[in-house]
Amino acid sequence: MSASNDNLVEVKELTKHFPITRGIVFQKQIGAVKAVDGVSFEVKRGETLGIVGETGCGKSTTARLLVRLMDPTSGTILFEGQDIAEAKKGDLKALHREVQMVFQDPYSSLNPRKTVGTIIAEPFAIHGLLKGSGERRKRVQELMDRVGLNPEHYNRYPHEFSGGQRQRIGVARAIALEPKLLVADEPVSALDVSIQAQVLNLLRGLQRELGLTLVFIAHDLSVVRHMCDRVAVMYLGKIVEIADSDVLYSFPRHPYTGALLAAVPVASPTGGRRRQRALLTGDVPSPANPPRACRFHTRCPKAQELCSEEEPLLELKGTRSITACHFPLTESEVRDQLGAGFGGAGANGSRAEVLVDQSSASSSSSSST
């Protein structure tokens, strides 16, 4: 099998600019919000790719572009080798049998006037599948059962369900057509803590059973670590680092990734409070007017002159992480920021293992690029 066949999705130089206009009648474009600005990554079959970043980094826009709920400004999205970036309406309908999405807010993503049965059967109606109503109903009830809803609630309305159950309805609708790719945009951030784990476990279970490929978008780094095989970190419309979860969380190379990890409060008084951490100062700059060269240089603790002059390329640093940084974090800096044993298996040896792996496993890692 050739390398490209392992990739379900290949995204190249994807951009999405939202125009900023002035004037009401004679509109004139005076600028653009560069929500996604030249993003390239691939999603392998059967894996879970996480995309993390702060508000406004472009992660949700990336998700919507992947599902083609939005038209990209430029770039290509290869889905099973076919470019879907330019796909027209008819092609999109076919695409949406293969690519589905779970939305963030289970309250606004379900039509309050339709019964759950109708909502979950909607994909069948759109695609003209399972025309017999008895057949369709049977399939919908199977789906409800699969996501942990009581099939007898077929005729109930969304308001009769709790947040977690509504998110299950959203998941059932998304898997109805047995898509190959499921894009989940912050699927648990609107849910109560005790419910989040239920939905996360459901997604993981479904992925195993159905062989789904999952793109999982979240701002919660612990959730992403739990769910994902590989993680891409976005900052101001660009990917700054992409690596296997274990590598990224135990040995982040980009200073931004390091700062994000250091900022996560850890639910254990020994893990959190006593950690020395360098806080990022300031806010994320506006994506309408991002800093030139390296976009992180205005907040970066390691920034030097070069960072404001030349844009770092996303390239292999060390052997296992791909980072866009001129001066990636060193091992001792990571240890200072995150503390020994952080992000690993709880054992102090975890980072060392990754590092040892790095020196010996350069051959296996080259395939991940």
Added chain:
Amino acid sequence: MSEALLQVEDLKVRFSTEDGIVHAVDGISYSVEIGKTIGIVGESGSGKSVSSLTMLGLTRTQGADIEGRILFEGRDLVALPDSELRKIRGNDIAMIFQDPLSSLHPFYKVGAQLTEAVLTHRNVGKAAARARAVELLELVGIPDPSRRVDQFPHEFSGGMRQRVMIAMALANEPRLLIADEPTTALDVTVQAQILALLNDLQSRLGMAIIIITHDLGVVAEITDEIAVMYAGRIVERAPTDAIFSAPQHPYTWGLLKSIPRLDSPRGEELVPISGRPPSLIKRPSGCHFHPRCPYVRDEHRKIDPKLEPVPGDEGHSVACLLPAELRTRIWRGLEQGETSATLRHLVVEEAQPVRAHATPRVPEDVPE
């Protein structure tokens, strides 16, 4: 022993609605000492916000029924008339709300909103109030405060708005600061900044803080003591370290085991709490947590547990009917990666030896 600044005694808040009486807060007691930070943790609908809003008299609406006492420096806030309470609110006790965007008035400049509290409570002129506003913005780390004071809320980012909210709350140097989900709407990096700011301000100004959150990570970072609330009650209260090292209540275990953590092994399965939070109108009989508790025994459905000290640990209290020794064994098991399904036999065996070999029954995942 230091002196209690605030003492909540058997506070009950009920609201009568069309559907019935909502028991939002049902007999909670705790105290906050001068300069300490207490965390109140719970899910939405656990009564954590209502309990603190009541402190400021913000739940005194029609249909609300408030019982119990809230002693602040010896005065009972529940019994205090509105006019007296107004002198305390924003002055001795201040509050930071969750959503900084909707808590700031969009039409007024930040400076005007900041000085409102100062002008209300102190006899100062406008110029002095403005100087105070600039000083406050500087205190919370907003760069270029003398220019920013004349800007509108929409000109500030989320994190900066939350800093403005904090500045507003600090305007009269309160003795007690109530922070209701102060970082929930913020990104992690900004959240870390705000938590560090609160910590720093506390050590400089010596105020007590009540922080209300659903995020155990947040409370682990900055609190001295934690109260876990469920269905309007405190089910466990302990010093922060003890909540994480030796939690006693099955709900607390559930919370700790259902969130993925950066310092736990990656492949570890999450153990969700089954079911969902109960309705506060028709609450479950007996222990309110019993429909979701994997360690439920028959009598737990009838007996209502009281918050009692854990034997051998004075500062730690829990409302659970399981014997203390059994709770310790279960938590040790959970720590070693066992699940509630495999540990349930500990509970069932002792209670009903006949059914010891029956398959352990875990409550259904999907409730009615």
